[in-house]
Amino acid sequence: MSAVIELDGLSVRFGRRTILRTLRGQLNGRAIGLLGPNGAGKTTLVHTLLGFHAAAEGTARIFGHDVRTETRAIRALIGYMPENDAFIGGMTAVRLVRLMAELSGLPPREALERAHEALFYVGLGEARYRRVETYSLGMKQMVKLALAIVHGPRLLFLDEPTNGLDPPHRRRMLQLIREIKEDGGVHVMLSSHLLRDVEEVCDEVLILRNGEIATYCDLEAERQANRKFIEVETVGDNVVFAEQIGQMGCEYALLGPHKLKLVLPEGIEVRHLYQIAADRAVQIRRLDYRRDSLQDIFLRAMEVGHGGL
Amino acid sequence: MAVYERTYRRYDGALTPERRRVLAFPRYAIDEVFRSKLFLALCVVFLLWPLAIACILYLPHNLGFLKLFQTDSATMSAIFGFDAKFFYNWLMKPQTAMAFVLTFVVGPALVTADLRNNGLALYFSRPLSRTEYVVGKASILVLLLSAVTWVPGLAVFGFQVYLEGTDWLRANWRAGLGIVLGMWIWILLLCLVSIALSAYVKWKPVARLSMILVFIVAAGLASVMNLQFRTDWASVINLGDMVHVIVASLFGVPPSIAVPPWAAWTSVLLTCGACVWLLARKLRPYEVVS
Numbered sequence: 126m127s128a129v130i131e132l133d134g135l136s137v138r139f140g141r142r143t144i145l146r147t148l149r150g151q152l153n154g155r156a157i158g159l160l161g162p163n164g165a166g167k168t169t170l171v172h173t174l175l176g177f178h179a180a181a182e183g184t185a186r187i188f189g190h191d192v193r194t195e196t197r198a199i200r201a202l203i204g205y206m207p208e209n210d211a212f213i214g215g216m217t218a219v220r221l222v223r224l225m226a227e228l229s230g231l232p233p234r235e236a237l238e239r240a241h242e243a244l245f246y247v248g249l250g251e252a253r254y255r256r257v258e259t260y261s262l263g264m265k266q267m268v269k270l271a272l273a274i275v276h277g278p279r280l281l282f283l284d285e286p287t288n289g290l291d292p293p294h295r296r297r298m299l300q301l302i303r304e305i306k307e308d309g310g311v312h313v314m315l316s317s318h319l320l321r322d323v324e325e326v327c328d329e330v331l332i333l334r335n336g337e338i339a340t341y342c343d344l345e346a347e348r349q350a351n352r353k354f355i356e357v358e359t360v361g362d363n364v365v366f367a368e369q370i371g372q373m374g375c376e377y378a379l380l381g382p383h384k385l386k387l388v389l390p391e392g393i394e395v396r397h398l399y400q401i402a403a404d405r406a407v408q409i410r411r412l413d414y415r416r417d418s419l420q421d422i423f424l425r426a427m428e429v430g431h432g433g434l
Numbered sequence: 435m436a437v438y439e440r441t442y443r444r445y446d447g448a449l450t451p452e453r454r455r456v457l458a459f460p461r462y463a464i465d466e467v468f469r470s471k472l473f474l475a476l477c478v479v480f481l482l483w484p485l486a487i488a489c490i491l492y493l494p495h496n497l498g499f500l501k502l503f504q505t506d507s508a509t510m511s512a513i514f515g516f517d518a519k520f521f522y523n524w525l526m527k528p529q530t531a532m533a534f535v536l537t538f539v540v541g542p543a544l545v546t547a548d549l550r551n552n553g554l555a556l557y558f559s560r561p562l563s564r565t566e567y568v569v570g571k572a573s574i575l576v577l578l579l580s581a582v583t584w585v586p587g588l589a590v591f592g593f594q595v596y597l598e599g600t601d602w603l604r605a606n607w608r609a610g611l612g613i614v615l616g617m618w619i620w621i622l623l624l625c626l627v628s629i630a631l632s633a634y635v636k637w638k639p640v641a642r643l644s645m646i647l648v649f650i651v652a653a654g655l656a657s658v659m660n661l662q663f664r665t666d667w668a669s670v671i672n673l674g675d676m677v678h679v680i681v682a683s684l685f686g687v688p689p690s691i692a693v694p695p696w697a698a699w700t701s702v703l704l705t706c707g708a709c710v711w712l713l714a715r716k717l718r719p720y721e722v723v724s
Contacts (some may be wrong), residue, residue, distance in 0.1 A: 277443070
């Protein structure tokens with residue numbers, strides 16, 4: 126079975142500027158997060174996959190279709206939610222969504238039905254006969270989602286879907302994306318600079334930096350791998366306590382005068398920590414099982430050089 | 435994804451053939467433009483013109499009218515001079531002006547609404563090429579302008595053939611050709627120019643202003659230059675005149691401007707080329723600053 130997205134030495138240049146440099150790898154996750162600081166090339170990558178920009182070198186494939194030669198076939202399989210406002214002035218939401226569904230190939234009757242359904246689904250049922258330009262920012266984001274899903278795509282490109290949303294709307298947007306991913310069997314590529322959004326929705330993350338792949342990680346595997354990572358807050362002589370647990374074979378790192386993180390080796394349990402703490406008159410005030418957060422992974426990717434798949 | 439269920443489901447129904455999808459453009463746009471009372475009124479007025487011409491063509495065949503002037507049909511037809519020149523002067527010329535007015539009203543609205551709010555990204559993320567987009571948008575104007583120009587024009591020509599018979603047709607067949615081909619050339623030029631200008635300026639009022647500049651101010655400038663330099667060659671920047679030269683050659687009547695048809699064709703084709711270049715540069719989902 127072909128990968129959802131396959132990057133094969135993809136490079137993109139705008140004039141003399143190289144925006145994406147020889148990206149390689151296969152992305153197979155149900156929900157792929159595309160992360161990176163501003164200007165890293167996230168949006169350019171999405172646009173190139175959509176066929177908006179031509180690849181200078183290499184290519185990419187979506188479900189086995191080459192972005193250089195099979196743009197039409199690719200566009201038939203995808204839904205795209207752009208980052209900025211995107212609508213047609215003077216059109217009601219239902220009319221706009223219906224038009225886009227028809228241009229995607231749905232017969233007029235089915236397009237109308239799906240337009241109503243999509244707008245109800247994203248929570249704009251009551252406002253679907255209003256002109257889109259009269260919508261609030263949050264409603265416009267939802268219309269863009271309706272436009273992206275109305276024709277039932279196999280892969281959704283969501284470019285900063287929670288931009289400008291207040292917390293309830295943001296929660297609603299992320300919930301919808303999760304539902305679409307899980308219930309609809311749709312692959313999602315979520316481009317964002319908001320780590321929490323990606324962490325909540327995605328199971329794979331591609332981090333870009335200066336147009337290169339800084340890191341690619343399977344979030345689920347990371348979660349599994351880091352299950353014994355423990356963060357401890359103490360009161361008392363933290364250093365002595367840390368040295369003692371170090372002698373027991375624990376890897377540790379002091380995060381401050383009252384905070385350390387450690388990885389328990391086989392055979393060592395949490396009760397041993399309490400025992401050592403009691404012996405050294407150190408109080409353990411808080412003890413959390415933690416994994417590396419996406420923020421940790423992201424920051425590491427920004428510090429370290431190349432990643433790769 | 436039924437409304438009552440509020441869950442997402444993929445679409446697995448039948449799809450329309452790819453080539454038919456662009457027809458969604460004229461369907462939606464025609465629905466939209468006929469909501470405008472101004473547009474509707476213009477259409478009615480413009481359709482009255484060929485009707486009036488048809489009435490004039492009929493007069494020499496009306497017995498009451500002939501009795502009133504105590505003459506016969508052949509004499510009256512000779513007085514009126516219903517030939518290719520009559521059709522060129524009284525049907526074609528007014529209809530080119532009407533086509534311009536309708537394009538002025540409808541044309542700029544077709545593309546500016548898409549460009550002003552990043553709508554192109556929505557179109558081009560679907561299986562739709564830029565050529566199809568332009569064809570779809572131009573088809574709106576082609577349909578509307580055809581309905582008030584060459585279609586009624588050809589009907590009037592057919593009516594005259596019916597009244598006068600095949601001898602008249604043999605003598606004036608180029609009028610029929612001129613009506614159809616000439617108006618198609620004018621319509622395609624109007625479509626390209628209005629869409630290209632709209633794509634360039636992205637704002638409806640400015641797009642209309644630029645149409646005035648290209649068609650009317652340029653014509654005025656050409657007249658001034660012609661007077662100043664005592665020539666007709668400055669008319670090559672007057673697109674209306676150039677189309678009239680081409681149409682006159684199709685009708686087989688002498689043009690009012692001493693510019694050869696090849697020069698007129700060159701001027702029109704260069705303008706079309708410039709419009710295509712402009713469209714290729716401007717009709718992109720996102721502009722790239724290199």
